[in-house]
Amino acid sequence: MLNRLPSSISALLDSRTEGHSLPAGLYTRDDVFAADLDVFFHRHWIQVGLECDVPEPGDAVTLEIGSASLILLRDDDGEIRVIRNSCRHRxxxxxxxxxxxxxxxxxxxHQWTYELSGELIHAPHMGMDFDKSCRSLKPVHFKSIGGLIYVCLSDDPPADVAMLEAVMEARLAPYDIRQAKVAFQFDVVEKGNWKLTIENNRECYHCSANHPELCVSFIDLDFGFDPASxxxxDRExxxxxxxxxxARTREWEADGYPSAAIEQLAGNTTNFRTQRLIIAGAGESQTPDATAASARLLGTMTRKDAGDTHLWGHNSWNHFMGDHAVVITIVPLAADRTLVRTKWLVHQDAxxxxxxxxxxxxxxxxxxTDQDSALVERSHAGIADPAYEPGPYSTFTEGQLDNFVTWYIERLRAHGY
Incomplete structure (x- = not known):
């Protein structure tokens, strides 16, 4: 007898067992991928870039999100703008x-010409009575939060981004990311579904066996453990x-560095978490020896031992340290392909x-990133195997995965799936 699989996305959502990974179709099916793009990358706030990607007037970066194309630019007045990359002619x-x-x-x-504000100023051969004023380029809802650029492609962007804005403007102020510069950028296309990329990032169950370089500065106890084991x-x-x-959190906050964990996860629309983490070893930075990589500290930072302010959203994760920052965003390309873009930021004068x-x-x-890419590919291949069935998350080390997929299902349901 053939195993009858759920035919609709709603039925797939219904078949998910609480505390377990998602049914295979939610990772592998093309109709689910289209729904994910529509819901999570067009109707929610996503992190797409940085103010310092476009440091001078006239600088522009084009970003592709599914079939949508956006232009992030700095206009002649030095203001950031995000506009649709689609001519208003044809x-x-x-x-x-x-x-x-x-x-x-x-x-x-056809050489229709626009100011950097998006205003149409030249439309040849359209006649003397042609009204250029109603043919400006379409703007995109965006926010610069501490220098990180978030966009929402919906006409009705979620209002609860205000919490993210309020929390992170204060936390990122000492790093002055708006005035930083991109020292290096690295893109990789992972051979896996975007949700596997995010799930892999939200746990460190796999870290000690797979990330020897990162574990020099990461502390494994921060990511959960089974007390009985x-x-x-070790318990002491x-x-x-x-x-x-x-003690360290109290010290940091007394010195003016907000540090306590703040979460807006399942049960909300905009998904984020932030906390200042202790850096292991030398305690300064995520480098091979955990000492600072740059002698010129970011922004107004005066100390190298202020930990790692981490921030994640549903398409990004970020680490802000005294000497540099690592900013990582993802964009789904297909059900089994995900662009992971990593940028390293330093002081603009470094x-x-x-x-x-x-x-x-x-x-x-x-x-x-290379190690994670291989893990995501391995995971996606296994989920696509007919033998796959959803497995239980560890309540000690994978609680945030359960939180993420719970939020994921909530948001699909909220949009009619």
Missing amino acids: GARLLDEGRSIVSKLVCPY LSPE EAERHQALYD VEGVDYDLDKLTSVWLAT
Whole structure:
């Protein structure tokens, strides 16, 4: 007798067992992928870039999100804008994907010309009575939160992004990411579903066996453990570590660095979590020896031991340290393909070879990204196997995965699936 699989997305959602990974079809099916793009990448706030991606007037970056194309630019007045990359004549793309320097936005097809504000200023051969004022380029809802650019492609963006904005403007202020610069960017296309990329990021169950470089600065106790499996000595160590966290958090906050964990996860529309984490070893930065990679600290930072302010959303994760920041965003390309874009930020006046060594700056997350890419590919291949059936999450180390997929199902349901 054939195994009858749920035919609709709603039936797939119904078949999920609480505390378990998702049914295979929610990772592998093309109709689910289309729904994911529509709901999570068009109707929710997503992190797409940085103010410092476009440091000067005329700088522009084109971003592709499914069939949608956006232009992030800095206009002639130095203001950030995000606009649709579609000419108001017959829809042709204005700019190719990647970086550009422009004085005007000129459509290559029929030379309709726009100011960097999006205003149409030239439409040849359209007649004297043609009204250019109603043909400006379409703007996109966006927010710069501490220098991180979030967009929502919906006409009705979720209002609860206000919590993210309020929390992170204060936390990111000392790093002054708006005035940082991108020292390096690395793109990789993972051979797996975007949700597997996010799930992999939200647990460190796999870290000790797969990320030797990252574990120099990460503390495994931060990511959960089974108390019953610990020896009396390890249990005492865990208790000491928690006491240290409590003390360090009080110290950081007394010095003006907000640090306590803040979460807006399942039960909300906009998904994020932030906390200042202790850095292991030398305690300064996510580098091969956990010491600072850059002698020139970010923004107004005066200390190298202020931990790692981590921030994640449903398409991003970020680490802000005294000397540099690592900003990672993802964009789904297909049900089994996900773009992972990593940027390393340093102070805008830091000089490579003088203030920082590029290899020391980037090597930990380059290695970690490659390792994670292989793990996501391995996971997706296994889920696509007919033998796959959803397995239970560890309540000790994978609670945030259960939280994420619960939120994922809630949001699909909220949009009619």
